[in-house]
Amino acid sequence: MTALLPKRSNRSPRRLSPLRRLEPLRLFEALATPHGVDRYLELVNPMLTVRELRAEVTAVHRSTLDSVTLTLRPTRQWRGFKAGQFVNVTVEIDGVRRTRCYSPTCSQYRKDGLIEITIKRHPEGLVSQYLHANAAPGLVVQLSQADGVFHLPALRPERLLLVSGGSGITPVLSMLRTLCDEGYSGEVVFLHYSNGEHDVALLRELRELAAQHGNVRLVLAYTDATDGDLTGFFGPHHLAEVAPWFAESHTYLCGPPALMSSVKAHYAEAGLTDLLHIEEFQPAPIVVDDGEPTGTIAFGDTTAENSGETLLEQAEAAGLTPEYGCRMGICFSCTQVKTSGCTRNIRTGELHSDPDEEIQLCINVPVGDVSIDL
Amino acid sequence: MTNASITLTKDQIDELGRELDAIKLRVINDLGKEDRDYIYNVIKAQRALEVGGRASLYLGFLPPFWLAGTAALSLSKILDNMEIGHNVMHGQYDWMRDPALNSKRFEWDTACPADQWRHSHNYMHHTFTNILDKDRDIGYGILRMDETQRWNPYYLGNPAWAFLLMTFFQYGVALHDLETENVITGKRKLSENKALWDGIWRKIGRQTLKDYVLFPALTGPLFVSTLTANATANLARNLWAFSIIFCGHFPTGVATFTQEETENESRGEWYIRQMMGSANITGGKLFHILSGNLSHQIEHHLFPDIPARRYPQIAPEVKALCEKYGLPYNSGRFSKQIGSTWAKIFRLALPIGSQDRSTKPPAVTVVDKKLRVAA
Incomplete structure (x- = not known):
């Protein structure tokens, strides 16, 4: 392996020492108590924050019919990201905040400190549809710091295979742009699967990158068209054709479940699982609620088979003692974060399927597998 | 009867x-944007009254400003406690998934x-x-x-x-x-109250520091005038909240x-x-x-x-x-x-x-x- 140390990010040149920033802030916080200073500032300008991280949309670009690329200017709390990581973006839709994660598609060294995310419109996707239809410069969203272990090792390998499918292109595109920015000289094969040319988000940018960098090879595989570099779904012969050296290097993969599982199976068969790095990126499965209790409930480390009772009763049956009050849905003492899965409110019939959503244990029953942060 | x-x-x-x-x-x-806009409008009014009231008290040596500042602060505290705090803490706005208006995280401008x-x-x-x-x-x-x-x-x-x-x-x-x-x-048992007391003292400490030390001190020579105004606002809120709640x-x-x-x-x-x-x-x-x-x-x-x-x-x-x-x-x-x-x-x-x-x-x-x- 060659050791190519990435350049340092040269963003945020003016940063006061933590101590100097803190003193006046503490006074302001003591004056604003019990509400944070941001609770006042946001009413004047939501981009003026002392603690919270937000971002303003500065540009909107629709590169294909069903995808939209947003350029975001984060507030000064933004600490940057490593190519491949994701951020949570929160928007308000009809009064409700909705959070989704997106991988920035830009280089991690982008000089102006802006980040770019590309969102593919999903037929069932509330947030993707909303952003596709409504995103405009000036829109302010809530942003999280970057997170995720799907990123390149600090010591860059000699060769890299980046594989993506559909909207899974976003984290690996960021990797490619980052590698180009830091002058990486090893061979990069960028293998991307899509239905056809019309479906490739940011196609022009991809072609430009490949044209400008001799070490980058762009391979477009089309499943519904024959005018690509490769045709059809993933198969081992694709790897043999475009990156015969894949067994001696690292592969970064992100795409739809079918692509992920066939690539994973191939690497597992070849005993190369350690060389395959994956990002599972997919919308939550659509839940069918037929009233029959199924699935496994995880309360932190404790698990139980779904008995169909309320989550509070099931947690207690599992020997746990979560906080509760009225046991009838009015006092909100038993509210906990549901990290994944779907629940049904027995008072209103409402289904809650978003990850990291707060639910009342005493009036919600699980619909399939559910994880509660207890 | x-x-x-x-x-x-x-x-x-x-x-x-x-x-x-x-x-x-x-x-x-039917809950939606209208409800969100409503509560944020109330919050905007309350924060404006808060800032306006605090600012007026810099001119507290002029009786109209003292009165206006005290009235604005009283209204701010009443809105904060009643239409915002009490209701937010009931989980009335939890459906918005806004951490700032979440029943488990919201704090209100009162000693409790x-x-x-x-x-x-x-x-x-x-x-x-x-x-x-x-x-x-x-x-x-x-x-x-x-x-x-x-x-x-x-x-x-x-x-x-x-x-x-x-x-x-x-x-x-x-x-x-x-x-x-x-x-x-x-x-x-008295020992059951230890943790509660700690919480009460912390909250009373922060409220007292704000209303009876920092804001009065920031108005310099008007320390007593500002302190009296803040105490009056707290009293007005007390009278109002008590009366409304007892009518319930x-x-x-x-x-x-x-x-x-x-x-x-x-x-x-x-x-x-x-x-x-x-x-x-x-x-x-x-x-x-x-x-x-x-x-x-x-x-x-x-x-x-x-x-x-x-x-x-x-x-x-x-x-x-x-x-x-x-x-x-x-x-x-x-x-x-x-x-x-x-x-x-x-x-x-x-x-x-x-x-x-x-x-x-x-x-x-x-x-x-x-x-x-x-x-």
């Missing part, structure tokens, strides 16, 4: 429960720590509303507010204790979850219940207890907002977790249901409700009305259960 008996069958009560459930479901399904309030109010008071010896809001452990509370000479001071509670209401509320009366009678459950005609009466309560019976145990105040839109829409105490007790701006919208339907089932819907002008509340405070200072409940004629009979309207 009617003492006529109202008899309802189990089916009628279940039907009433379903009809009320349907109202709630309709509101929940939010987590203790949620326990004593959201859980204890709202679940066991007006059940004697379970709902500690009946007299707050220091007042005699129901005939069935056994009289002793301490209650001769009922009006004085009520006056003191009103004046220092924020501290009374802060101490509420300590259940001091239960500590005195040995039902609760203590006016003439509001029913209390025994533990036996409310055992194995059905959903419909729970609703009936909430309606008969609460009283509304009539008034204009601004009055409703400044009361945190607790002027619609009946609707609030039926549905404590729907945004309060919805209470006036559903009130006619709730009232119509009460009429349909022959249930009382206690509503009156502020002067009438607060007048009868104070009359009760004075009357119950004397050893009257403590005769056995069973000798009183039941006003509402629900199948074989007896729900009595207090005379």
Whole structure:
């Protein structure tokens, strides 16, 4: 392996020492108590924050019919990201905040400190549809710091295979742009699967990158068209054709479940699982609620088979003692974060399927597998 | 006051429960941007009054500015506690998934720590509303507010204790979850209160630092003028909050219940207890907002977790249901409700009305259960 140390990010040149920033802030916080200073500032300008991280949309670009690329200017709390990581973006839709994660598609060294995310419109996707239809410069969203272990090792390998499918292109595109920015000289094969040319988000940018960098090879595989570099779904012969050296290097993969599982199976068969790095990126499965209790409930480390009772009763049956009050849905003492899965409110019939959503244990029953942060 | 008996069958009560459930479901399904915009507009007004009030006090040596600043701060604290804090902490806006308006995270501008309030109010008071010896809001452990509370000479001071509670209401509320009366009678151990005390001191410390040290100090030579203004604003909020809250459950005609009466309560019976145990105040839109829409105490007790701006919208339907089932819907002008509340405070200072409940004629009979309207 060659050791190519990435350049340092040269963003945020003016940063006061933590101590100097803190003193006046503490006074302001003591004056604003019990509400944070941001609770006042946001009413004047939501981009003026002392603690919270937000971002303003500065540009909107629709590169294909069903995808939209947003350029975001984060507030000064933004600490940057490593190519491949994701951020949570929160928007308000009809009064409700909705959070989704997106991988920035830009280089991690982008000089102006802006980040770019590309969102593919999903037929069932509330947030993707909303952003596709409504995103405009000036829109302010809530942003999280970057997170995720799907990123390149600090010591860059000699060769890299980046594989993506559909909207899974976003984290690996960021990797490619980052590698180009830091002058990486090893061979990069960028293998991307899509239905056809019309479906490739940011196609022009991809072609430009490949044209400008001799070490980058762009391979477009089309499943519904024959005018690509490769045709059809993933198969081992694709790897043999475009990156015969894949067994001696690292592969970064992100795409739809079918692509992920066939690539994973191939690497597992070849005993190369350690060389395959994956990002599972997919919308939550659509839940069918037929009233029959199924699935496994995880309360932190404790698990139980779904008995169909309320989550509070099931947690207690599992020997746990979560906080509760009225046991009838009015006092909100038993509210906990549901990290994944779907629940049904027995008072209103409402289904809650978003990850990291707060639910009342005493009036919600699980619909399939559910994880509660207890 | 009617003492006529109202008899309802189990089916009628279940039907009433379903009809009320349907109202709630309709509101929940209709929640959206309008509700968010509403609460943020109230917050904007409150924060503007807060900043404006604090700023005016820099000119506090001019009486009009002192008065305007004090009035603005009073209104800010009232809005913060009533239409914003109380309602947000009920989870009325949890559906928005906004961390700033989340019931578990919100703190309000008063001495009582939010987590203790949620326990004593959201859980204890709202679940066991007006059940004697379970709902500690009946007299707050220091007042005699129901005939069935056994009289002793301490209650001769009922009006004085009520006056003191009103004046220092924020501290009374802060101490509420300590259940001091239960500590005195040995039902609760002093050690159980250690963590609560820590929370109360921390919160009182921060509130005191802000209102009685930092803001006065920042106005330099006007220290005393600003301090007096801040104290006045806290007092005004205390008087207002006490009055609105006491009008919620203590006016003439509001029913209390025994533990036996409310055992194995059905959903419909729970609703009936909430309606008969609460009283509304009539008034204009601004009055409703400044009361945190607790002027619609009946609707609030039926549905404590729907945004309060919805209470006036559903009130006619709730009232119509009460009429349909022959249930009382206690509503009156502020002067009438607060007048009868104070009359009760004075009357119950004397050893009257403590005769056995069973000798009183039941006003509402629900199948074989007896729900009595207090005379």
